[in-house]
Amino acid sequence: MAALSAEKIQISVGELVDFACRSGDLVSTLSGGPTAQEGIRAHQKLQKKRPAGSEAEYPLQVEMELDGESVVLNGRVDILHPQADLHRPPQLDEIKTTYVPPQKLPDLNRALHWAQLKIYGFCYGLQQQFSDDTPVALQMLWHNLKEKKTYPELQEFSWGELETFSRGALTQYLQWHRRWQAHRQAVCASAKTLEFPFPRYRDGQRALAVAAYRCLRDGGELVAEAPTGIGKTISTLFPAIKAMGETGLDQLVYLTAKNSGRQVVRETAGRLHQQGLKLSVLELQARDKTCACSLGLCSRDENDICPRTKGFYDRLPEARQALLAQPLLTPEVIAQEADRFQLCPFELSLQMLPWADLVVCDFNYVFDPLVQMHNLRDNRRRRALLIDEAHNLGDRARGMFSATLTRSDIRRAAAECKGSHPSLRRAIQSLVRALDKWVIEQRQSRTSQSRPTEPAPAKSELWINQRDDQVPATVNTAIQKVLTVANQLWEAAQPPPDAIADWLKNLFRFQAIEQLAGEEHRYITRAQRSSNPESRWQEQELEILCLNAAEYLLQAYRLFHSVIVFSATLRPAHFVYRQLGLPADAPYLQLPSPFQPEQLGLLVCPYVDTRYRARQGATNILVDMIGRTRRSRPGNYLVFFPSYRFLQDVATAFSERFPDVALIQQEAGSSELERDYFLAHFQPGRETLGFAIMGGIFGEGIDYVGDQLVGTIVVGTGLPQVNEEQELLRSASAARGENGFDIAYRYPGLTRVLQTAGRVIRSERDRGVVILADYRFADPFYRHLYPQHWHPRICDNGEALSAALDQFWETP
Structure with a gap:
């Protein structure tokens, strides 16, 4: 992107080529050639072989006047061979790495590479003040990584030909740039005079x-x-x-x-x-x-x-x-x-x-x-x-910054290639074998560094490795082999089956994350034995889990x-x-809340225990709590649960006790149409009772304005489910001297609760109640973290809750 400037327009050769010299078809966005690291290694290798007197990474920068604009064009050519004698013209070499012989490359790719080299030749000639008929030799060095062989392709142009080509590309760019610059000037002028679009600022x-x-x-x-x-x-x-x-x-x-x-x-x-x-x-x-x-x-x-x-x-x-x-x-x-x-x-x-x-x-x-x-x-x-x-x-x-491979997905990908892409199928099958080998190594080693977690079901096993421990080198090698074959196919315009496109994206992700993995990553290997005694395998999974992405986020902020x-x-x-x-x-x-304290009735009900082991006893208490809340003031209410199982248990008990009350429930994996159907029930003047999942689509980012929602009951403290990922996060935080339970469970749970509670009051005219149903909400840990505009009232039993609700709704 050229910098916006009233005096000079600066643009690199690569930018100019990308904008003005592309033509033809859109190629695959997955890949289509060697990796950047492979390209760098090949460049360095060929540049070291250059003859004496030539220069590598030769800088080019020229300034010219064109169509009334001052343009600065810059770039670096891979190798420059200055004119050694009168019989040979100066020569510029550009190195391009491939997986296939150059004649098998799509014509569109070849033309784009030649366009870049032609503009380099123009810049060099302008630097040296060549005349129109001065010859310039341009050479593409197509380096085939698979064959480890370089294919040179040499063409000679007059500098006048290169100038015509380059100025044509620049003219196309400048026509666009002038329009864009005029737009930018209009943006800046209108932004300067822009006024705040509301009569006043809220608090x-x-x-x-x-x-x-x-x-x-x-x-x-x-x-x-x-x-x-x-x-x-x-x-x-x-x-x-x-x-x-x-x-x-x-x-x-x-x-x-x-x-x-x-x-x-x-x-x-x-x-x-x-x-x-x-x-x-x-x-x-x-x-x-x-x-x-x-x-x-x-x-x-x-x-x-x-x-x-x-x-x-x-x-x-x-x-x-x-x-x-x-x-x-x-x-x-x-x-x-x-x-x-x-x-x-x-x-x-x-x-x-x-x-x-x-x-x-x-x-x-x-x-x-x-x-x-x-x-x-x-x-x-x-x-x-x-x-x-x-x-x-x-x-x-x-x-x-996490990624997962599963054996079943790999085998399905191999099956999709049968008959059409034999070389890719063989590479994918080698990945299956590499994953099998990795699991066997984990099972046999059982070292303190690669250890099973707490006892799991008899037919499933799990091992966890840190980045400095043993890593799945054979798996990584097999992944690279698959991607190399896939890249060769893309580059030769013979793409892999579309049915495995998503799987290949996942494979690219796994490779990229493995290369980025650091001390905040863990390798988790899961294996499930088959119930068939003649089969060793049922499912295997290798996950690279990121426990904290803070360093990667910081790198992005710096942009x-x-x-x-x-x-x-x-x-x-x-x-x-x-x-x-x-x-x-x-x-x-x-910042303080813009709303008045009397708009929100915040009621804490510590007389219910919603922990997993106490949920059977909590069900009837919650049914009674929901009934009391609805009786206090007819309208639309949402009850948020920590899990679908708990939601369904309470829904069943509530329907048995209140069969005349229509109940709408969030379903697992609901489509956008089903979500819209759920939300459509929450309209002013209705008496909808909805059950939903805390932290889900209905608990964040939705404005229930006015009487669309008059109350919410938050069941439990929203703690994430206990699993190996959360436990790894807990132990990693504890190792840094932090409270691991707070980092892995209580703080994330609190965020869910606060987001859910925030659905009720959305405008200056809203009034509503939020009921926090769990004894832990009265604990000093949570009370210390309540927002400043919360004024909780403790309700120790159902009668106290009804009295508090009546008082809130009767207060003007």
């Missing part, structure tokens, strides 16, 4: 906006715990947009973990657009919800190729022009333009990433090592990162000028900073 809103602006202006990080209803989106977006106009910020990236969060940003941006803001907003959606093939909107041809990928880059410029500076590039808008130009909508949205002023997307586009937006690496642009719902980031990031982390539940501060990799000196802003 705490101005403090958040001021702190956010200072962070965006000066750089660094800000952590803000802003209670529900304060208006976090406008309080962070408005100062961020003002900073774009006044301090030179180039791009904003707004992260949210829920679809509802993206909708709020869309609505907020729409309100600002009505005031004259020219900002372009790009909303990214997951591939499976965007891709036309996934949605059944196009049919692949006989070679299993999507027609929208054919000629993609030939039709892209016109589509890109149509989308530039549109105010809201929602998935619907992108899909409409993609239909018009017959392009892949997901890939079209990625092409618009560098040119959007505000990008709204999921966490993984910034933090996931396999999904991260590539243009973030351009450090010439100043970007700000706004992380909404940041209480979800710690767990989500741990998942991004941004400013980072603002905010949520309604970021407590306690030391836990949040440790999980999210935040610098210890990052300011922590804790």
Whole structure:
């Protein structure tokens, strides 16, 4: 991305080629060639063999006037052979590593590599002040890693030919850049005059906006715990947009973990657009919800190729022009333009990433090592990162830096290749054998470093290794073999079966995470013996588990000028900073609730024990509690449980006691349609009773405004389920001198409780009750962490609860 400048436009050769010289089809986004490490090793090897007098990594930088613009073009050519005598022209070599002979490479790839070398030749000639007819020799060195052989391909051009080609590419880029620059100037001008879109600030809103602006202006990080209803989106977006106009910020990236969060940003941006803001907003959606093939909107041809990928880059410029500076590039808008130009909508949205002023997307586009937006690496642009719902980031990031392989999935992948891809099938079968060998080694060694956990069912086994212990080297080697064969197929335009595309993505992830793994990772091996005495295997699994992704998050923060982390539940501060990799000196802003204390009736019921071993006795107490709550004031209520099993037990008992009350329950794995059906019951004027799971879709990120929800009962403290992952997290935290039980269980559980409780009061006119049902809520540990605007009332029995409810609803 060229830097926005009124004087000089700076662009690298690679950027110019990528923007102006691509044509033809869209190739696979999985891979399609050697890894970066393999390429670096091959470059170094060939550069060492260069003849005396030649130079490696020769820097090229030229400045020229073109179409009234001053352009600085720069790059590095792999090898320069200066003119040794009058009989030989100067020569520039470019090294490209492959897995196949160059004649088997797709013509589109070859043309793109030659375009880069031609522009290098132009830059060198301009540096040396060549005349139009001066000859320049250009050589591609195609190094086949599989054969360990280099295929040279030499062509000679006049410098005038190279100039014509290069200036044509630059002209195409400059035409686009002028349009984009005009848009940016309009954005900055409209941002400077933008006014806050509401008549007044809510309590705490101005403090958040001021702190956010200072962070965006000066750089660094800000952590803000802003209670529900304060208006976090406008309080962070408005100062961020003002900073774009006044301090030179180039791009904003707004992260949210829920679809509802993206909708709020869309609505907020729409309100600002009505005031004259020219900002372009790009909303990214997951591939499976965007891709036309996934949605059944196009049919692949006989070679299993999507027609929208054919000629993609030939039709892209016109589509890109149509989308530039549109105010809201929602998935619907992108899909409409993609239909018009017959392009892949997901890939079209990625092409618009560098040119959007505000990008709204999921966490993984910034933090996931396999999904991260590539243009973030351009450090010439100043970007700000706004992380909404940041209480979800710690767990989500741990998942991004974890990976799993299972034997059954590997065997299914091998079966899909039978008959069509024999070399790939053989490689995948070798991975099955490598996993088998690893499990046998674990079973035989039983060392103190590679140990089984507490006694498990007789037919299942589990071992845990640290990064410094024995690692699955044979598995890693087999994975590399599979990926090498897959890359060879992609590079030769003979892709693996589409049926194993997701599995190959998972394999890439496993390899990437294994290479990144550090002291916060554990290798977990699970084996389940078959009930068939003639078979040794039933299922095996190898997991690389990340216990804390803080260091990886910190590395991503460094790509941004400013980072603002905010949520309604970021407590306690030391836990949040440790999980999210935040610098210890990052300011922590804790804001008061904008609502009046009398709007919320917070009732703590310690007369029920919801721990697992006491749940049978808790069921009848909870049924009585729900009945009393509904009788106190008719309306819509939600009861949140820690598990589906507990939910179903209470639902059964409640229906037996109150058969006339309609009960709606959250189902495990419910679809979006089923979730919408559930939410549709919560409308003003109804008396819906819903049972849902704490920490699930209905307990976070949904606004139940007014009488959509008048009360919530939170059953239990939300502790995560006890399993080997949580226990590993507990022991790792304890080893650092922290309270492992708090880190692994109590703090995450508290976050769920606070999020769930925050669903009730969403506006200045709301009134409602939150009932915390568990004896532990009266414990000093939890009371110390309650939000400042909570004023709990203890109810020691059902009669006291009814009295407290009646008093709350009777108070005006």
